[in-house]
Amino acid sequence: MSVEDRFKKRYKTGDTPWDIGKPDFNLIETVVQKSIKRCKALDIGCGTGDNSIWLAQKHFQVTGTDISEIAIEKAREKASKSDVKCTFLVVDFFRNQIEGAPFGFVFDRGCFHTCASDKERKRFAKNVASNLEKNGLWMSLIGSADERRQGPGPPQRTASDIVTAVESYFEILLLTSSHFDSNRQNPPRCWVCLMQKREDVSEALRPNL
Numbered sequence: 001m002s003v004e005d006r007f008k009k010r011y012k013t014g015d016t017p018w019d020i021g022k023p024d025f026n027l028i029e030t031v032v033q034k035s036i037k038r039c040k041a042l043d044i045g046c047g048t049g050d051n052s053i054w055l056a057q058k059h060f061q062v063t064g065t066d067i068s069e070i071a072i073e074k075a076r077e078k079a080s081k082s083d084v085k086c087t088f089l090v091v092d093f094f095r096n097q098i099e100g101a102p103f104g105f106v107f108d109r110g111c112f113h114t115c116a117s118d119k120e121r122k123r124f125a126k127n128v129a130s131n132l133e134k135n136g137l138w139m140s141l142i143g144s145a146d147e148r149r150q151g152p153g154p155p156q157r158t159a160s161d162i163v164t165a166v167e168s169y170f171e172i173l174l175l176t177s178s179h180f181d182s183n184r185q186n187p188p189r190c191w192v193c194l195m196q197k198r199e200d201v202s203e204a205l206r207p208n209l
């Protein structure tokens with residue numbers, strides 16, 4: 001089953017343990033501590049929208065995108081209940097142009113880490129860079145391979161997986177070990193990675209012919 005079909009099925013059956021009904025504290029801490037200024041923001045794989053909505057409440061102009069129609073429908077309902085303006089779109093990040101680009105800040109929680117190979121992760125990083133303005137920032141929350149786990153959980157990536165994928169396009173400003181915000185007793189470990197698009201990236205962003 002494709003990643004796309006797997007996620008769609010999980011939203012359909014309600015098997016969405018990442019959907020915690022609140023913004024992830026790692027996003028809040030990073031935006032506050034790094035003084036990330038309000039700008040046009042993109043939340044890739046936004047799910048039911050809690051992180052997008054928090055950013056909108058902080059006066060970012062937010063576009064949230066996901067491949068799941070169910071997730072986007074819920075995100076729109078939540079935004080309407082919270083009385084904030086967010087644009088939510090059903091978009092496959094790998095296939096579609098993102099309306100509203102370029103953005104100043106891109107966030108993803110648990111979307112980049114679904115890419116299983118170096119090749120896919122590099123493609124994801126390149127796509128992020130091409131949707132960002134000059135010096136734009138990307139913050140990603142990524143399941144950590146340093147967790148010894150019994151049972152299911154988010155995909156696990158090493159620090160080296162991340163660096164290998166992003167380095168041609170991004171300068172890494174922060175790569176730190178944390179855990180996902182969670183409603184469970186033992187939240188899964190994650191990497192918090194904050195990156196800045198390189199100034200000299202234009203050559204690397206040319207489409208592969």
Ligand SMILES: C[S@@+](CC[C@H](N)C(=O)[O-])C[C@H]1O[C@@H](n2cnc3c(N)ncnc32)[C@H](O)[C@@H]1O
Pocket residue numbers: 003004007008018019020044045046047048049051065066067068071091092093094108109110111114
């Ligand atoms: C682990 S969930 C996290 C959802 C949300 N970020 C959150 O924190 O609640 C990963 C999300 O990425 C979405 N996703 C996976 N591949 C995608 C793609 N190619 N384009 C857009 N969204 C994608 C899934 O549908 C899912 O909602």
